[in-house]
Amino acid sequence: MTPTARVPGPVFEPITGRPLAQIAWTPTHEVDDLVERARVAQTDWARMPGPERAARLHRVANLLEVEAEDLAKLETRNTGKPPVDTVREAHRAAGSFRYYAGWVDRAVGETIDPGAGVLSLVDRRPRGTVLGIVPWNVPLFFAAKKFAPALAFGNACIVKPAPETPLTALRLLELMQQAGLPDGVAQVAVGDGELGAALVEHPGMDLIVFTGSDVTGRRVAAAAGRRGAPTVMELGGKSAQLIFPDADLDAAIEGVLLGAYGATGQMCIAGSRVYVHREVAGAFGQALAARIDSMVVGDPRVDGVHVGPQITRDQQRKSFEMIGRAKAAGARTVAQASLPRDPALAEGFFVPPTLLEAVAPDAEVAQREIFGPVAILDVFDDEPDAVRRANGTPFGLAAGIWTADIGRAHRVARRVRAGTVWINPYRVMSDLVPFGGVGWSGYGRENGEAASATYTKAITTWVASSDVIPAR
Ligand code: NAD
Numbered sequence: 059m060t061p062t063a064r065v066p067g068p069v070f071e072p073i074t075g076r077p078l079a080q081i082a083w084t085p086t087h088e089v090d091d092l093v094e095r096a097r098v099a100q101t102d103w104a105r106m107p108g109p110e111r112a113a114r115l116h117r118v119a120n121l122l123e124v125e126a127e128d129l130a131k132l133e134t135r136n137t138g139k140p141p142v143d144t145v146r147e148a149h150r151a152a153g154s155f156r157y158y159a160g161w162v163d164r165a166v167g168e169t170i171d172p173g174a175g176v177l178s179l180v181d182r183r184p185r186g187t188v189l190g191i192v193p194w195n196v197p198l199f200f201a202a203k204k205f206a207p208a209l210a211f212g213n214a215c216i217v218k219p220a221p222e223t224p225l226t227a228l229r230l231l232e233l234m235q236q237a238g239l240p241d242g243v244a245q246v247a248v249g250d251g252e253l254g255a256a257l258v259e260h261p262g263m264d265l266i267v268f269t270g271s272d273v274t275g276r277r278v279a280a281a282a283g284r285r286g287a288p289t290v291m292e293l294g295g296k297s298a299q300l301i302f303p304d305a306d307l308d309a310a311i312e313g314v315l316l317g318a319y320g321a322t323g324q325m326c327i328a329g330s331r332v333y334v335h336r337e338v339a340g341a342f343g344q345a346l347a348a349r350i351d352s353m354v355v356g357d358p359r360v361d362g363v364h365v366g367p368q369i370t371r372d373q374q375r376k377s378f379e380m381i382g383r384a385k386a387a388g389a390r391t392v393a394q395a396s397l398p399r400d401p402a403l404a405e406g407f408f409v410p411p412t413l414l415e416a417v418a419p420d421a422e423v424a425q426r427e428i429f430g431p432v433a434i435l436d437v438f439d440d441e442p443d444a445v446r447r448a449n450g451t452p453f454g455l456a457a458g459i460w461t462a463d464i465g466r467a468h469r470v471a472r473r474v475r476a477g478t479v480w481i482n483p484y485r486v487m488s489d490l491v492p493f494g495g496v497g498w499s500g501y502g503r504e505n506g507e508a509a510s511a512t513y514t515k516a517i518t519t520w521v522a523s524s525d526v527i528p529a530r
Pocket of ligand 1 (some may be wrong): 147195253268273291325327429
């Protein structure tokens with residue numbers, strides 16, 4: 059491991075493009091210390107009586123609730139996301155701690171009597187030290203989503219936020235300390251992929267829960283696999299929304315706008331491939347285009363603004379480049395909002411919401427995640443055609459189906475390849491409901507009961523229960 063100096067990394071305000079803060083990065087040569095502190099702290103944390111552990115997690119939730127508005131303001135400054143999103147995410151972060159506080163005594167094992175003079179006892183024990191690596195699009199909530207279940211099940215947890223958006227994770231760490239979490243049991247390590255790789259490769263990391271792009275995810279899974287460490291991969295997507303002719307078209311338009319352009323398209327579950335039945339394609343396309351053309355792009359804290367900037371300058375450039383390459387390959391612009399004219403926003407990381415058509419199924423813009431406010435529009439002829447189009451990429455994170463026909467809804471839902479399928483809403487989530495992808499979108503599940511299996515390991519003890527000990 060090459061020692062690196064503790065250098066401050068600049069953090070930007072995407073609305074203006076100006077620097078917002080300088081945050082000291084964690085040098086890779088400190089990884090050993092970090093992990094050692096976590097491992098020492100974990101033993102006592104796991105031994106702490108469940109109700110006491112739960113009480114501390116509830117205290118974190120209380121502190122997050124009290125500070126939700128301020129955290130949301132900070133998040134909006136660092137990400138340019140609208141307050142409606144960042145306020146909800148701050149409350150959801152509190153909700154995660156509260157929800158998992160209720161799980162501390164529910165990771166119970168079982169006794170199995172195989173009937174041959176032996177009993178087997180299966181314990182659910184903490185994994186040990188969990189590494190959570192998170193991307194830049196939902197910084198506070200994703201940090202909470204890693205810390206809360208890891209800690210509830212008796213693990214220590216180190217979270218590495220994206221270097222572009224570390225501010226709210228660092229504040230969450232202070233709140234966790236204020237709530238009485240023992241020193242070392244929860245830590246935040248700030249840095250880029252070099253630090254992430256050093257953490258992943260550390261033999262003291264017992265489980266890696268990664269949220270990020272498919273490309274980095276594969277790298278992390280390979281590095282963890284080389285030393286036999288288990289991983290959960292929450293990766294990107296290229297999700298389809300299918301609009302059938304019997305759908306409530308107004309609701310479908312709202313769903314497409316939310317799914318493709320909400321959070322400036324910076325969602326793993328972005329429904330950025332919109333397929334409409336030929337019968338309604340004309341009317342739907344026109345109505346959707348009118349809404350996109352009239353979207354107001356600007357400072358999302360101002361009333362009447364629909365879409366804010368991208369979170370990073372690199373991502374802004376990537377979105378423009380992908381639009382440019384799509385057009386060079388023959389795509390036509392169906393709709394595009396205007397960029398803000400306010401000179402104060404001239405350096406902001408804005409990309410106009412864009413809808414493209416005439417895109418070949420194998421074109422880059424139809425196959426690769428954009429992570430910006432860009433969607434493609436196409437038609438389908440019947441159910442098999444809709445399913446074929448939805449399944450036309452290697453990803454499998456989410457899909458939206460818009461129809462009033464319940465039979466069709468379930469038929470299609472079972473045929474599309476996606477970890478999450480929404481029938482008539484889009485972008486609805488809960489801590490109670492398992493979430494994760496298939497194919498290039500990853501493996502393993504977070505949330506709900508699935509978290510108990512993710513964040514614990516099953517250990518079996520066999521006990522002789524009769525004098526006659528079976529040979530096998
Ligand atoms: P990214 O993959 O570039 O980075 C994610 C995190 O991994 C960052 O913290 C980064 O510093 C770190 N990292 C980079 N290289 C690493 C390495 N070699 N070893 C260890 N860590 C490393 O993703 P991003 O650009 O920050 O975020 C956008 C991506 O996240 C999109 O692809 C999006 O779909 C995905 N995402 C997925 C989900 C989900 O739940 N499925 C949710 C949100 C975002």
